[in-house]
Amino acid sequence: MSEVSIDVHRDGAEVTDALRRDVREGLSAEVKWLPSKWLYDAQGSALFDRITGVPEYYPTRAEREILRTRSADIASTTGARTLVELGSGSSEKTRLLLDAGTAHGTLRQFVPLDVSESALAASAEAIAAEYPDLSVRGVVADFTEHLDFLPGAAPRVVAFLGGTIGNFLPAERAKFLASVRSVLATGEWLLLGTDLVKDVGTLVTAYDDPQGVTAEFNRNVLHVLRTHLGADVDPAAFDHVAHWDARQEWIEMRLRARHPMTVQIPGADLTVRFERGEYVRTEISAKFRPEGVRAELTDAGFDVRHWWTDAQDRFGLSLAQVRD
Known part of the structure; x- marks a missing residue:
């Protein structure tokens, strides 16, 4: 077996600081958003591996x-x-x-x-x-x-x-x-x-599989907020949406609030209000x-x-x- 070396240029504290900054900026915006990289903690990466195996993806x-x-x-x-x-x-x-x-x-x-x-x-x-x-x-x-x-x-x-x-x-x-x-x-x-x-049918189905794996993956970003920033958000309170933007030629993954709610995120010193039907964009996937x-x-x-x-x-x- 060959020798393995690992260079570390980003530690856990830096990751949390970056998450905090992105959450403050994205969830304070008029149209809420979060960078897609926060979908990929260990659980999110495992879910994405499952996505790559579903027939529609x-x-x-x-x-x-x-x-x-x-x-x-x-x-x-x-x-x-x-x-x-x-x-x-x-x-x-x-x-x-x-x-x-x-x-x-x-x-x-x-x-x-x-x-x-x-x-x-x-x-x-x-x-x-x-x-x-x-x-x-x-x-x-x-x-x-x-x-x-x-x-x-x-x-x-x-x-x-x-x-x-x-x-x-x-x-x-x-x-x-x-x-x-x-x-x-x-x-x-x-x-x-x-x-x-x-x-469009092929594209949308690839991001909204009938098995619900992509929906679980999308909601994982809320679990990340709970784990790392203490957010009191309930992932089950959001629907997964895959939307094709024909003008931009990209898929938008969204989380849409099922009912009005207020979410406290103490780790980001932030209170976020959601109206029913309001969404957070969690990923774009340009084609x-x-x-x-x-x-x-x-x-x-x-x-x-x-x-x-x-x-x-x-x-x-x-x-x-x-x-x-």
Whole structure:
């Protein structure tokens, strides 16, 4: 088994402070919102793993199909010595890239980055056991803040999979892509997964499965507020809503109050009033068109070298290189 090291750039106190700031800002707004990253504590991550297995949630299967057929091409095109995965989670799909990189003979190091130290440590240990010839160096950090800390020998491939880029608003996407570009050298690579625009029925059902797993996942953010900030909110008092915004071309996940209520959040020194039917936006999931993905990557300083989709054109995977 290879040696595992973990760099910690964000501890529990910093996480709680960030949550407190976001709750104060988002729940004091005229239209209430919370950043989607707060859905993903240990329980939320476990629920999301369940979501990826429900029949209606196609993105994970579609992206895995692309990686299964294109990982060898990615390895040979990039010749990467280091694979960096942002928001690594369980790193399941990344194993396809690790298999291809080690088979190609160039890959030497895997750098998973995640905000959860416990989840990251478990994933890194599992990868190290499976790939004894790889150096595994985990980074506990927020990929919107700490990309300057990314280690690894060049050339590197930064993998940002799962369509997570769609959780950013357009201006946030531009800022994020520019930040990735700023930490990579000319000739290094970004592998980006993007969910594509398709029929509304398929999109909405993917975020509102009949089994109710996504609804439970969405309400988990309220459990996070209870656990970390002492909120007296009842998650059962909110309905899960998946709304397609045709103008913005994104899914909005919302929590809608079933009745009027007042919620005390002592850890944020905040009192929040909800009217019946009022909602909190907990996530956006933008859907993309190929020409839009290419334009955003070009604007950020990348050249798209390859664009792949699954057999049903549901999901896109782009391999982009940093240009001079």
